[in-house]
Amino acid sequence: MKKFLLMGIILSSSLISNAQSDTTKVEQYCQLIMTPRLLSNKVTIDLDFGIEKSFWSDTRVKTDALTLKKFNTIIDALNYMGKAGWMFINAYPVKTSQTEIYHFAFKKQFLKSELQ
Numbered sequence: 001m002k003k004f005l006l007m008g009i010i011l012s013s014s015l016i017s018n019a020q021s022d023t024t025k026v027e028q029y030c031q032l033i034m035t036p037r038l039l040s041n042k043v044t045i046d047l048d049f050g051i052e053k054s055f056w057s058d059t060r061v062k063t064d065a066l067t068l069k070k071f072n073t074i075i076d077a078l079n080y081m082g083k084a085g086w087m088f089i090n091a092y093p094v095k096t097s098q099t100e101i102y103h104f105a106f107k108k109q110f111l112k113s114e115l116q
Contacts, residue, residue, distance in 0.1 A: 024112040029089075032081060032104040034074050042070070045077045074102065081106055 031048040071077040078088070086106035093100045 022113050025109045026112050027107050027109055029107050034102040036099055042072055045071050
């Protein structure tokens with residue numbers, strides 16, 4: 001009986017030790033879009049993670065409590081992205097007839113298992 005119990009413990013521990021986690025890292029990109037607010041020196045920030053959005057979806061930044069995150073300046077938004085672990089890549093303005101909209105590209109490495 002002791003031999004069977006010992007054999008069962010050895011087999012079960014070998015099965016558990018074979019479990020490995022995937023540590024492959026994948027780069028993901030996002031784009032921060034800054035639009036100035038009308039009659040204000042504050043800005044509206046939208047994040048584009050490459051996910052299809054509908055007319056009804058809200059892409060503005062929200063806090064952990066899901067309240068709308070408001071930024072006073074673009075530097076405030078850039079600091080927020082840096083604290084979240086995103087690395088700045090590039091920035092470029094898109095000029096319309098009324099205003100300039102600024103686009104900021106970021107990248108971050110995630111574990112492959114985090115994205116699934």
